[in-house]
Amino acid sequence: MKTKPMLTLEDVRRIAAAAEAEASAHRWAVTIAIVDDGGHLLWLQRLDGAPPISAQIAQGKAQTAALGQRESKGYEDMINGGRASFLSAPLTGMLEGGVPIVVEGQVAGAVGVSGVKSSEDAQVARAGIAAL
Numbered sequence: 001m002k003t004k005p006m007l008t009l010e011d012v013r014r015i016a017a018a019a020e021a022e023a024s025a026h027r028w029a030v031t032i033a034i035v036d037d038g039g040h041l042l043w044l045q046r047l048d049g050a051p052p053i054s055a056q057i058a059q060g061k062a063q064t065a066a067l068g069q070r071e072s073k074g075y076e077d078m079i080n081g082g083r084a085s086f087l088s089a090p091l092t093g094m095l096e097g098g099v100p101i102v103v104e105g106q107v108a109g110a111v112g113v114s115g116v117k118s119s120e121d122a123q124v125a126r127a128g129i130a131a132l
Contacts, residue, residue, distance in 0.1 A: 060093025
């Protein structure tokens with residue numbers, strides 16, 4: 001039987017706190033979503049001023065990164081590069097801002113952020129993951 005790394009509640013809290021600190025340092029009103037490796041929501045935090053739709057978008061980005069086992073930006077790049085057929089994929093967050101959490105070479109989950117420019121969303125997600 002194989003074993004795999006799994007996120008604990010303490011891990012999730014640490015990621016969320018670091019992501020919030022990064023967003024707050026830049027005064028970015030974002031939503032932060034953290035999912036496990038199956039794309040199941042573990043944490044959702046909408047900072048003051050973040051638009052309501054950002055909650056759905058952040059979760060979609062996180063799920064896309066977790067299930068695809070790559071940054072959600074990769075899907076955005078494929079679509080922008082002409083692979084329009086990817087628009088029919090069963091993922092809702094094919095925009096930059098979803099980043100997988102890789103532990104010992106395995107995806108343990110992902111962070112998705114929405115509310116500012118996509119590159120800034122990804123910056124917040126990476127800052128959260130760096131806290132691990």
